[in-house]
Amino acid sequence: MAIIAEQRADASFVAALEAANLHPLWDRYQRITPIRPQPQDAPFIWRWRDVEPFLHQAVKEVAINDIERRALILAHPAFGNDTTTTSTMLAAFTVLEPGDRARPHRHTGAAIRFATDAEGAATIVNGRRCDMRAGDLILTPPMCWHGHINESGRRIIWFDAANMPLIRGLDAHFFEPGNPGANDFWQVDEGDERLWAEAGLAPDGPRADSAHSPKYRYAGEATRRMLAAMAPGPDGARTLRYVNPATGGAVMPTFDCAAMRLSPGGTTRKRRVTYNMICLVVSGHGNSRIGEHAFDWSQHDVFTIPHWTWASHRAVGGDADLFVVSDRAAFENLDLVREEIE
Numbered sequence: 111m112a113i114i115a116e117q118r119a120d121a122s123f124v125a126a127l128e129a130a131n132l133h134p135l136w137d138r139y140q141r142i143t144p145i146r147p148q149p150q151d152a153p154f155i156w157r158w159r160d161v162e163p164f165l166h167q168a169v170k171e172v173a174i175n176d177i178e179r180r181a182l183i184l185a186h187p188a189f190g191n192d193t194t195t196t197s198t199m200l201a202a203f204t205v206l207e208p209g210d211r212a213r214p215h216r217h218t219g220a221a222i223r224f225a226t227d228a229e230g231a232a233t234i235v236n237g238r239r240c241d242m243r244a245g246d247l248i249l250t251p252p253m254c255w256h257g258h259i260n261e262s263g264r265r266i267i268w269f270d271a272a273n274m275p276l277i278r279g280l281d282a283h284f285f286e287p288g289n290p291g292a293n294d295f296w297q298v299d300e301g302d303e304r305l306w307a308e309a310g311l312a313p314d315g316p317r318a319d320s321a322h323s324p325k326y327r328y329a330g331e332a333t334r335r336m337l338a339a340m341a342p343g344p345d346g347a348r349t350l351r352y353v354n355p356a357t358g359g360a361v362m363p364t365f366d367c368a369a370m371r372l373s374p375g376g377t378t379r380k381r382r383v384t385y386n387m388i389c390l391v392v393s394g395h396g397n398s399r400i401g402e403h404a405f406d407w408s409q410h411d412v413f414t415i416p417h418w419t420w421a422s423h424r425a426v427g428g429d430a431d432l433f434v435v436s437d438r439a440a441f442e443n444l445d446l447v448r449e450e451i452e
């Protein structure tokens with residue numbers, strides 16, 4: 111018996127509408143107004159033991175005039191050739207040989223560096239020298255000139271993160287190269303960074319008019335002191351947020367940074383949020399359950415928590431520190447933050 115395909119009563123009308131570049135909402139509303147976020151990406155982990163050999167190989171393979179981009183991006187397979195780590199952010203590791211200079215430039219994407227093994231390197235941000243000691247966070251906010259230099263006698267590696275995928279999704283990205291021959295770019299000291307080095311003290315007078323933090327360097331030493339002093343939060347982890355000292359809000363309007371210390375003996379409560387997170391293991395060992403996936407992790411592994419995915423974490427054998435970047439600030443500015451904890 112022949113099966114006759116069921117024909118929608120409005121099929122010919124829908125076809126006529128489509129031909130006129132009109133789509134009927136009664137046919138499309140489920141796609142247009144989903145009942146909850148639906149991340150395209152599963153949680154993912156890049157293990158340091160797999161990444162590190164490629165960084166050392168990159169030094170041999172990549173010509174000296176390409177060093178400003180001698181970075182390996184952690185590319186999630188769910189996004190194919192889009193070269194991104196989550197739907198809105200990318201993370202990478204950069205390697206610099208002694209004497210290498212990564213040429214100055216600026217862009218509308220917001221970026222950060224976190225010093226994993228960068229003692230002796232410096233990032234110049236808008237005419238301020240920011241040294242990169244263990245655990246330091248250096249901001250390169252939107253449209254701030256920045257360049258990097260390795261003045262040590264050793265190979266340097268740091269962790270990068272940026273939100274070009276978000277800005278590109280809005281097609282609002284601009285990039286300007288600096289002058290590679292301008293020696294005075296590099297001959298600067300910490301300058302006005304000194305004004306923001308002491309917690310709780312700010313210069314009185316007119317407020318900075320930029321949307322991002324006037325402080326660019328957040329010392330790892332201060333972060334570790336603070337994590338040791340604070341009590342665990344409602345989910346069981348000690349979590350601190352890097353803030354703009356002029357406002358108390360996020361360090362940049364579209365990009366957010368946090369540090370988390372996990373202590374052994376308990377698992378954090380399950381939590382899910384509408385924004386995306388990328389976690390770098392700064393020190394220690396542990397494991398995380400994220401959505402349907404479970405990962406063991408150790409120092410310098412990087413894993414993702416896609417938006418609206420349940421996540422809980424556990425340290426094993428001692429304290430474990432995570433550095434977490436997220437697009438929480440962008441979601442806050444759009445009033446789209448939603449959080450659940452179990």
Ligand SMILES: [Fe+2]
Nearest residue numbers: 215217221256
């Ligand atoms: Fe950059």
